[in-house]
Amino acid sequence: MSDNLQQTLIPESELPPAVGPTVPPVTADASIQAALGAFEQHMRDEGFALNTSKAFASDVRLLGKYLGIGQPIGQIGTKDLNDFLDWLLHERGVPCSPKSYARRVTTLKVFFAWLKECGALVEDPATAVIQHSVRSPIPTLPTEIDIENALAVSQRLRLGEGEHKPDARPHLLLTLLLKTGIKKGEAMTMVPNHIDRSNPDEPMLFVRYANPRLRYKERRLPLDPEWLDVLDEYLPQYNPPDTLFTCTARNLEYVLSDVGTEAGLAQGMLSFENLRWFSALQALKSGEEPDEIRQKLGLSKITWRETKAKLEQLAKPVNS
Numbered sequence: 001m002s003d004n005l006q007q008t009l010i011p012e013s014e015l016p017p018a019v020g021p022t023v024p025p026v027t028a029d030a031s032i033q034a035a036l037g038a039f040e041q042h043m044r045d046e047g048f049a050l051n052t053s054k055a056f057a058s059d060v061r062l063l064g065k066y067l068g069i070g071q072p073i074g075q076i077g078t079k080d081l082n083d084f085l086d087w088l089l090h091e092r093g094v095p096c097s098p099k100s101y102a103r104r105v106t107t108l109k110v111f112f113a114w115l116k117e118c119g120a121l122v123e124d125p126a127t128a129v130i131q132h133s134v135r136s137p138i139p140t141l142p143t144e145i146d147i148e149n150a151l152a153v154s155q156r157l158r159l160g161e162g163e164h165k166p167d168a169r170p171h172l173l174l175t176l177l178l179k180t181g182i183k184k185g186e187a188m189t190m191v192p193n194h195i196d197r198s199n200p201d202e203p204m205l206f207v208r209y210a211n212p213r214l215r216y217k218e219r220r221l222p223l224d225p226e227w228l229d230v231l232d233e234y235l236p237q238y239n240p241p242d243t244l245f246t247c248t249a250r251n252l253e254y255v256l257s258d259v260g261t262e263a264g265l266a267q268g269m270l271s272f273e274n275l276r277w278f279s280a281l282q283a284l285k286s287g288e289e290p291d292e293i294r295q296k297l298g299l300s301k302i303t304w305r306e307t308k309a310k311l312e313q314l315a316k317p318v319n320s
Contacts, residue, residue: 026120028074032064035073035120039111042118047213059107062088073115078125081108085129105129138310139277142260142269147278149263150174150270157259158230168234170259173245173252175230177272180205180221181279181297184272187252190244195223195231203228207298217298277314284311 026038036057043053061069066084067076088096088104096104112126142150154174160166176187186207196204203223209215240246253271260270276297283293293311294304 026073026115026118028120028122029072030120031070031072032060032067032076033069035111035115036060036064038118039114042114047211049211049213055103056107056110059104060111062104063108073120076112076125078128081112081126081129138313139274140269141274141278141281141314142265146263146265146269147178150259150265153259153263158233166233166237168230168237169245170255172227172230172234173255174259174270174275175224175227176205177275178279178282179224179227180207181276181283182207182221183276183298184249184252186298187272188243188245188249191242192235192240192244194244195228197228200228201225219295219298221296277311280307281311281314284315 026035030038039060040053040057043056048056063081063084064071066087067080085101085105085108088101108126108129112121112124115121116124151171151174154171157164157167158171173187176182182205189208189210190205194206194208196206203225205221205223207217207219207221209217238246245252256270256272256275257268261267263270280293280297283296284290290304290308294301294308297304297307299307
């Protein structure tokens with residue numbers, strides 16, 4: 001090291017203090033209000049979706065309304081959280097749907113897990129929170145005969161009848177959903193290069209997510225080889241410039257609805273959600289391992305518990 005360089009170095013003891021985090025550290029004495037402010041900054045830093053951040057913050061404020069917004073976080077126990085959830089269901093006087101209830105349980109678990117992780121709490125009171133049985137109803141699904149009739153309709157549309165031009169889209173969409181069980185949002189973001197045709201006998205669909213926080217949902221799903229023939233008919237008919245389906249999500253819903261109506265199904269029976277359930281149910285009936293079905297659907301282990309219970313109920317014989 002040169003003498004000149006040595007002369008420019010400042011002793012460590014004389015260096016200014018390192019710049020700390022923009023959010024003051026949270027301690028066990030912090031109020032729910034103060035902890036929420038830090039939590040909101042944490043969600044921004046971690047890239048939480050805006051709607052998720054707003055919902056989580058609203059849920060924490062609701063907890064503050066119940067316990068008192070000035071309640072120190074270190075004085076909140078599991079019983080307090082269970083009492084809060086019971087209040088939401090039975091005493092608040094405002095309907096709490098199964099979906100809202102499940103999200104609020106998730107909020108508690110995420111919020112208090114973060115408080116423990118950042119050192120504000122020694123123990124996480126939300127770990128042992130009781131998830132009350134507030135399940136959404138078991139869905140009413142189309143029967144196997146209903147699906148056969150719907151496939152017959154989509155096949156006729158594919159081939160064209162009379163003055164109608166061949167339209168491969170209904171059959172492409174219906175067979176895709178029956179095979180993969182993907183969600184509407186996942187179907188809407190598909191692009192042709194998400195389909196691996198390197199082995200025509202075993203084509204694969206890659207379900208992708210642009211949001212890095214949802215990468216855990218990405219997966220590789222098998223397709224039927226015959227589906228590629230329908231795809232090859234569809235592509236020149238619609239010439240998709242980017243995503244595979246060129247219309248809006250609502251229009252795709254109409255495609256399914258129209259097929260269902262022509263097949264004689266009740267209104268709304270042929271939907272993205274019902275076809276996702278039907279696909280999972282057929283996989284369960286065929287003996288596929290439950291965890292493989294969970295991964296196929298892209299569900300977390302927590303969400304899978306309720307889904308699995310419903311599938312098992314749906315799989316039971318009608319007279320059992």
